[in-house]
Amino acid sequence: MNMPIVDVVKGSGVPVRGNDIDTDRIIPARFLKCVTFEGLGENAFADDIKGLELQGKVHPFQNPVYRKGTILVSNQNFGCGSSREHAPQALKRWGIRAIIAESYSEIFFGNCVALGIPCYKVSHAVADKILAWIEANPSGELSTSTSAKTLKMGGESIELTLADSPRGQFLDGSWHARAALMANAVKVDSIAAKLPYMQFLK
């Protein structure tokens, strides 16, 4: 298996302001009734979009100025709630390739790593600054780098936080976990042989 490396992501931003945006909002449960992940992208944030529409407002995922965006920016605890991988899948299929937020739910973060989507952390002030910049420059180009841990934004370079472990995985291709796991099949058998309960469940 040849593993693609995830480093630089270029493109415009999508500002999704708010704390605790949970996976039920990213992709409402009724759209999970699929046996493949195809078609999830067009339903990302469906309920939030509808809710705002009723108030005469436009959600960034529906706003044509952000439609080409690849870098999603949000606030605290992004992706909390259900463990469903459908949420990052929906974002990925919509076109998102990297996320910047103040913090993430752990399962969501892990699901993103598995899909090759880096989730960078920034402080509250920096998140607000990036959000404001994108809102002022909807088609302005941003560029994130896993190796440099930076965001380039309008001639400025902003430091991003990404833990060493996921960063290493993006850079050596091991974010695609299965290949690495399959390589150790023999060791798996020897651990299994040592676990007493392997004999109980018969």
Next chain:
Amino acid sequence: MGKNLYQKVFESHTVAKLASGQSQLFIGLHLCHEVTSPQAFAMLREEGIKVKFPERTFATVDHIIPTTLPDRSRPLKDAISEEMFLHIEKNTRDFGVRFFGPDTGEQGVIHIVGPEEGVTQPGMTIACGDSHTATHGAFGAIAFGIGTSQVADVLATQTLAMSPLKTRRILFTGKLKPGVYSKDVSLAYIAKLGVNGGVGYAYEFAGPVVDAMDMEGRMTLCNMAIEGGARVGYCNPDQKTFDFLKGKPFAPKADRWNEAVAYWKSVASDPDAKFDDEIIIDCDHLEPMVTWGITPAQALQINENMPKISKFEGSEQKVIAEAYEYMGWQEGGKMLGTPIDIAFVGSCTNGRLSDLQEAAKIIKGHKVADSVKMWVVPGSMKIKIEAEALGLDKIFKEAGAEWREAGCSLCLAMNPDKLKGREVSASSSNRNFKGRQGSPTGRTILMSPAMVVAAAIEGKVTDVRKYVKE
């Protein structure tokens, strides 16, 4: 220095250190349901990979399955639900995995089926493509939810790439008063620590309150761990754990029983085990809890007032304001007396036999208010049969509640069971997120099943203690 259960089990299941710095962890038990597994099986097919240990994976159908008998006849009316059903049947058949379908009489919510089949055992690592997998931690297992790609990893390799979590012991001291349950304990500590309080931690639930709980109560407690941000929550195995497992279909048989118990005892946290953190929650004064907002942490004791928005700062203030806006309550008011439309007893949090027994005890001799529709949804087909043998179905039906077939039902409303419009639901489930129960504007108030019943009787949120006979 002693070790805690999490450390012992993580260590004995570590296969290798990966280049990523993560550990490769052997998974002792893998559970599947129809929503998060089809894509994983599809990946295996695409790559021509077999399931490595098919006898260590068990599957059922719970999320999409309707809860009335006519609606359960095949093909299901909803085409996509039927497709998912067909996929889990075909996938388990093709890959040699045991499937607890409705025709086996053993179907149910996966987190209820595991323990009642006895496949959930102490000292195991347990994974499932579902965030409430920590439920199985009640048995002293390290159980956690995984994403669909990881489901494929487990199927293909019986392992996962993981980093060890930090450990926090939450000591619940004191004694629960009548009318106060494990669900209230969960909501109370989550309200205190917040929805993110447990991120990065495995929780050990301990102390006299946990020791006194039956296995059902411990499952409720561990089930809710993820709502407080902790991916793993567990209780140390004890005599109650062993008694629960004895005689279950997949539990060790007589010839291996002593050996099994010896292993199970050995994984419990050592008396001098160290934790990265410890928190003490006193339960002597705990009252029944209800949520008022749109996260499980937005919860309060039944007689408390809802918080004033001005008491919070910055971004938190926005979250509180958003909750008020969505729920439509008067700021600073009481939840006590809030009218409800739907009462739901069920889910992997509170759909077990003891939950139904407690609910039946309270509703007996009362009627569901005219303005309320009440559903009782047993967590599994086996529970339904046991409950019917005890006559619980009659008690519920006489009171005017609907007695349903087993499944997730209104917990997340992927089947036909849904709220309509702005309906308010008193629910024994685990999530009160916006739109969770099937209507984008529907409202959920989480509480214990006993509190749900009390609310159903009065047509409004009330204090169950007046119905509880000591």
